[in-house]
Amino acid sequence: MILLSPLDLALAAILVLLAAALTHWMRVGETRPLLIAALRTVVQLLLIGYVLKAVFGNVHWLWVTLLALVMLIVAGREVTVRQSRRFSGGWSLAMGSTSMFVSVFSVTVLALTVVIDASPWYTPQYAIPLLGMILGNTMNGVSLGLDRLTQSASDKREIIEAQLMLGHRAQDAIASIRTDSIRVGMIPIINAMAAAGLVSLPGMMTGQILAGSDPVEAVKYQILVMFLIAAGTIFGTVSAVWLGSRRLFDERQRLRLDRLI
Amino acid sequence: MVVACCFGMIEVVCVEAKDIQSAGLGPVTLAIDSGSCTGLTGPSGSGKTRLLRCLADLDCHEGDVSLNGASRESFTPPEWRTQVGLLPAESFWWSERVLDHFPYKQKPELDSLDLSPVVFEQPLRQLSSGQRQRLALLRLLANQPKVLLLDEPTANLDQDNIMRVEALIAAYRNQHRCCVIWVTHDRAQLERVADRSLTMANGRLDGDSS
Known part of the structure; x- marks a missing residue:
């Protein structure tokens, strides 16, 4: 299994930022919710990752x-x-x-x-x-x-x-x-x-x-x-x-x- | 309330409502004798429709209602609403076919309301509002209710059909000795159909003008 480095994730994050810039430029109006949702993904998944690691351990x-x-x-x-x-x-x-x-x-x-x-x-x-x-x-x-x-x-x-x-x-x-x-x-x-x-x-x-x-x-x-x-x-x-x-x-x-x- | 009727029998109160109270309505107390027709008028929004809905047990309210002396709670809701039939001002239909709306898909007698049997073939939305309104009356009468609550039953009809509907209801009333509450804005119609008329204002019955 190929492990992902923080740099790999950062590259993917840049893609989301580009998409956000595009929607902002087009005045779609969902830029903020998009960014907040992306941020929530990172925080929530990291949290659940650590929770799962702890639960799997005990x-x-x-x-x-x-x-x-x-x-x-x-x-x-x-x-x-x-x-x-x-x-x-x-x-x-x-x-x-x-x-x-x-x-x-x-x-x-x-x-x-x-x-x-x-x-x-x-x-x-x-x-x-x-x-x-x-x-x-x-x-x-x-x-x-x-x-x-x-x-x-x-x-x-x-x-x-x-x-x-x-x-x-x-x-x-x-x-x-x-x-x-x-x-x-x-x-x-x-x-x-x-x-x-x-x-x-x-x-x-x-x-x-x-x-x-x-x-x-x-x-x-x-x-x-x-x-x-x-x-x-x-x-x-x-x-x-x-x-x-x-x-x-x-x-x-x-x-x-x-x-x- | 006891009145001697034409057969010399003692007539009893058919439907009786005590202290009906609901949002914007009441308290209202009234009793209607078997075989009689009570007209109900009053400005729009005065609570006429709400009163009928309460009697048919469609809206929450306080107070008691009874039919031939039996309290409403002794009936199941479907039994009650079959006996106390409400004809709303606008008719609504849940299927495309007319016959689906009649008990056991029994074809009603159409002649008395000048409807042709073609109505059974056409989809409901192709029928005129007047045709639908007359069919709604037949649909209600098919249940053979003991009380008719009629909310402007002739509002969309031409003069000939108004007369037909009035005659049909009168015949049904005579045959079944049922009692009727007839809501209308038409004074002349009240003169023709009602034994007495009541006026509603601000959710209350104003006065008894016989």
């Missing part, structure tokens, strides 16, 4: 759990801020985190104990990257699904209420919006699986190959990860959208858009 379930919880909280917050109309009173955070917790953790634990079978099963070198990849993708599905749900419910308020007025049950009145929201959450992972290897080489596999692994071994891991991501994303999106569609109505099956902000 294999203990407590450290793994702690790191997993921090990741979950950050993902939950990210789901919430990505909503254009979110539930008031912390419900978006609660529903996003709950559904991600249930789906991501069950999929990851299953993969670690049954499929990978490392010893101990929570070996951080496997557990943390797997969890991170599944959580990151599930987070996308959950936030896309919830966003579509709340957005559509607000846009189609009259259509939903027209059905309520005629005696339809609330969950029937929102059924088409609910399935549409789940579909929206699933599309990215379906596209990723369909394009994998043809259009794009998935990042995880590329990383392993760059690090000197045998491509076929890397591909096997990538397939595993893709499947875990697909399962996690779909379970997470379905449960988040389901919880959200319940929260949109009260016990008298009234559409409660006042619960959105």
